[in-house]
Each structure stands twice: as C-alpha cells, then as structure tokens.
Amino acid sequence: MSFGWQWTDDEGNPASRIDVRTHERAVTLEYAINGKPVEQRIALLETPCNYGGARAWFECPCCRRRVALLYLSRQVACRQCFRLAYPSQSEDLIGRMWRKQGKVERRLRTGKRMTNATRKRLIDELIRVEDAREAAFIAAARRLLGW
Ligand SMILES: [Zn+2]
Incomplete structure (x- = not known):
C-alpha cells in the first residue's frame, strides 16, 4: 500500500509532503529536508496481544526502541530521542x-x-x-x- 500527505501554507500552496509505502515488516518514508529528498526505511516490530493477534510498533531509527509514534523534524526519531538531542x-x-x-x-x-x-x-x-x-x-x- 502507498499513500501520501501534503501540508499547505496559508495561501493553499504546497509547503511539504510525505509519501509512505508499506512493506510486510517495514514502511518507507519519502520526504524532503531543505529540498533534499530523503528515503528512509523504518522497521515495524510486533508484540503479541493478550487476546490473540499482534500489535505493530515502529522501530525508532535512532535508539531502536519500540515506539507508537515517530516525529519528523530534521529527521525521523521518537520523542525521547528528540528530547535527548x-x-x-x-x-x-x-x-x-x-x-x-x-x-x-x-x-x-x-x-x-x-x-x-x-x-x-x-x-x-x-x-x-x-x-x-x-x-x-x-x-x-x-x-x-x-x-
Ligand atoms: Zn528513539
């Protein structure tokens, strides 16, 4: 599956965008930092649920921890990594x-x-x-x- 998201400025002009491609155990993010294209593969991790099935997590590309949310600033990382950095x-x-x-x-x-x-x-x-x-x-x- 692939999908994208676009941000616009106050006048409705495209300001930024990110494209996401999903794989079986990873997602690929495509975005640009200062006009420079970045393609980044983020691993997905799974933990079993109590009542069957599994829950998917992102693997933070900085600390390799399991996280539910990733943030994009100059790069993609979990909140803890941004706070430390x-x-x-x-x-x-x-x-x-x-x-x-x-x-x-x-x-x-x-x-x-x-x-x-x-x-x-x-x-x-x-x-x-x-x-x-x-x-x-x-x-x-x-x-x-x-x-
Ligand atoms: Zn992290």
Missing part, C-alpha cells in the same frame, strides 16, 4: 550563535564609515561564530544519531 543548552547555544551572527552581519551591512581593519575583524568574528554554530549543531546531531 535538543536539550535546552544546545538549543540555547545554537540560538545564541545565530543571534550573534545576525548582529555582526548587521554591523557589516550598516557600518558605512568603517576602517578596513574593523571590517576585517568583523569578518573574522563572523567566521568564528559560524564555525562555533556548526560545531554546536554537529554535536547535537551526533547525540541524535548516536554517533
């Missing part, structure tokens, strides 16, 4: 870096009477902030993916 401290750090970068970029854009030395110092600072933000993001992604 994005604790307030890494969110705060990444957020702080974005704000700092915005401040430096604004200064570079609006600073008309700026000496070359000042401009160079600001550009160096911008590169440092970008590197630090990247490192904070990679650290959060590592925890999420269990690298």
Whole structure:
C-alpha cells in the first residue's frame, strides 16, 4: 500500500509532503529536508496481544526502541530521542550563535564609515561564530544519531 500527505501554507500552496509505502515488516518514508529528498526505511516490530493477534510498533531509527509514534523534524526519531538531542543548552547555544551572527552581519551591512581593519575583524568574528554554530549543531546531531 502507498499513500501520501501534503501540508499547505496559508495561501493553499504546497509547503511539504510525505509519501509512505508499506512493506510486510517495514514502511518507507519519502520526504524532503531543505529540498533534499530523503528515503528512509523504518522497521515495524510486533508484540503479541493478550487476546490473540499482534500489535505493530515502529522501530525508532535512532535508539531502536519500540515506539507508537515517530516525529519528523530534521529527521525521523521518537520523542525521547528528540528530547535527548535538543536539550535546552544546545538549543540555547545554537540560538545564541545565530543571534550573534545576525548582529555582526548587521554591523557589516550598516557600518558605512568603517576602517578596513574593523571590517576585517568583523569578518573574522563572523567566521568564528559560524564555525562555533556548526560545531554546536554537529554535536547535537551526533547525540541524535548516536554517533
Ligand atoms: Zn528513539
């Protein structure tokens, strides 16, 4: 079986979509992150029910635990994995870096009477902030993916 779901923006334009294909012991999810197509196979696990039959679960692709719900953010994972991967401290750090970068970029854009030395110092600072933000993001992604 296959089916899809589409999200639209306020004007009714397609904003995002996900397609699902089912297999005997898995589902394949097709979606895009920042325009990049992703195809991900999620295993299905079963537990026997008390009164016969079986109940199906998703296997979280991060922690391999049996879960009833999966969430899609930058990738698919269970709630617990997202909570572990994005604790307030890494969110705060990444957020702080974005704000700092915005401040430096604004200064570079609006600073008309700026000496070359000042401009160079600001550009160096911008590169440092970008590197630090990247490192904070990679650290959060590592925890999420269990690298
Ligand atoms: Zn998980």
